Amino acid sequence: MNVLGIDLGATNTKLVILSDSDEIEVLEAFPTRGEDGADVVLGRLIDRVRVLISERGIGAVGMGTPGLFDPETGVVEIFTNLPGQWVGVPLLDRLRTGLGLPVTLINDARAFTLAEGTLGAGKGAAVMAGLTLGTGIGGGLLVGGELFHGSTGSAGEISHQTVDPDGPICGCGNQGCAEASASADALTSATGRDTVEDVYRGYVNGDEECVAAVERAAASLGRALANIVTVLGPDVIVIGGGPASHGGEVVLEPIRRATLRNVTLVPHEDIRIVRAELGSEAGAIGAAIAARSVLGGD
Numbered sequence: 001m002n003v004l005g006i007d008l009g010a011t012n013t014k015l016v017i018l019s020d021s022d023e024i025e026v027l028e029a030f031p032t033r034g035e036d037g038a039d040v041v042l043g044r045l046i047d048r049v050r051v052l053i054s055e056r057g058i059g060a061v062g063m064g065t066p067g068l069f070d071p072e073t074g075v076v077e078i079f080t081n082l083p084g085q086w087v088g089v090p091l092l093d094r095l096r097t098g099l100g101l102p103v104t105l106i107n108d109a110r111a112f113t114l115a116e117g118t119l120g121a122g123k124g125a126a127v128m129a130g131l132t133l134g135t136g137i138g139g140g141l142l143v144g145g146e147l148f149h150g151s152t153g154s155a156g157e158i159s160h161q162t163v164d165p166d167g168p169i170c171g172c173g174n175q176g177c178a179e180a181s182a183s184a185d186a187l188t189s190a191t192g193r194d195t196v197e198d199v200y201r202g203y204v205n206g207d208e209e210c211v212a213a214v215e216r217a218a219a220s221l222g223r224a225l226a227n228i229v230t231v232l233g234p235d236v237i238v239i240g241g242g243p244a245s246h247g248g249e250v251v252l253e254p255i256r257r258a259t260l261r262n263v264t265l266v267p268h269e270d271i272r273i274v275r276a277e278l279g280s281e282a283g284a285i286g287a288a289i290a291a292r293s294v295l296g297g298d
């Protein structure tokens with residue numbers, strides 16, 4: 001039976017259908033328009049998905065969310081970057097009632113990790129770490145093909161490890177997280193450039209400020225990833241998100257170099273740090289894969 005994956009993004013909502021033989025069909029994306037408020041956004045989404053359910057034989061739905069929710073109740077706790085009042089919205093109940101099907105929620109970075117570990121660059125890995133670069137930096141861990149959620153349901157926040165105790169305050173409130181010096185904002189504000197692409201262009205051209213900012217970001221992410229390598233021994237680290245998909249090796253090489261510089265105790269010659277393969281639909285694909293776990297039961 002087909003499952004439907006939804007990626008509720010800050011800008012666009014993406015939909016994919018995944019068949020039971022892993023065929024991926026990318027449907028049209030549409031603007032999320034979070035500023036309309038949760039009721040309107042969810043009403044619009046439910047109307048669209050109900051049509052797909054009746055036309056396409058959908059058995060279950062998964063939604064990737066831009067933040068954290070209570071894993072027991074499916075009530076929103078933190079939605080970063082999505083305008084409108086979302087905290088406290090009973091997201092899981094609203095979707096189940098509105099769609100009349102089994103529904104599961106998954107954090108968007110965990111969905112990316114699940115997708116890349118099941119059908120993308122981390123396929124077949126015993127232990128995989130996923131990292132998505134962007135406005136924030138998401139993370140996820142996959143062990144034996146299964147997402148590792150930890151006792152809190154929110155394990156995998158790789159970029160919120162403290163890597164510089166004297167560093168900037170992070171959006172999460174902690175001081176010195178890797179995200180605080182490696183996010184898109186950190187790169188553009190340190191260099192006065194408009195976009196991350198401009199920063200990397202400056203880096204390639206040897207601009208001093210851009211080189212310093214990129215190396216600082218890579219050093220922070222490298223410390224965080226080196227901790228993951230030392231503690232968990234992944235066979236592959238998959239890096240995605242806008243900058244990694246557009247910049248490729250220009251983005252990956254400094255991160256790889258910084259990571260391996262900080263790993264000395266454990267063997268790391270065989271660890272691969274690679275670019276994601278599934279593109280910007282990875283979150284929706286991962287949400288669809290997660291939906292298989294609730295297919296046929298509720």
Ligand SMILES: [Zn+2]
Pocket residue numbers: 159160161170171172173174177179180
């Ligand atoms: Zn943080």
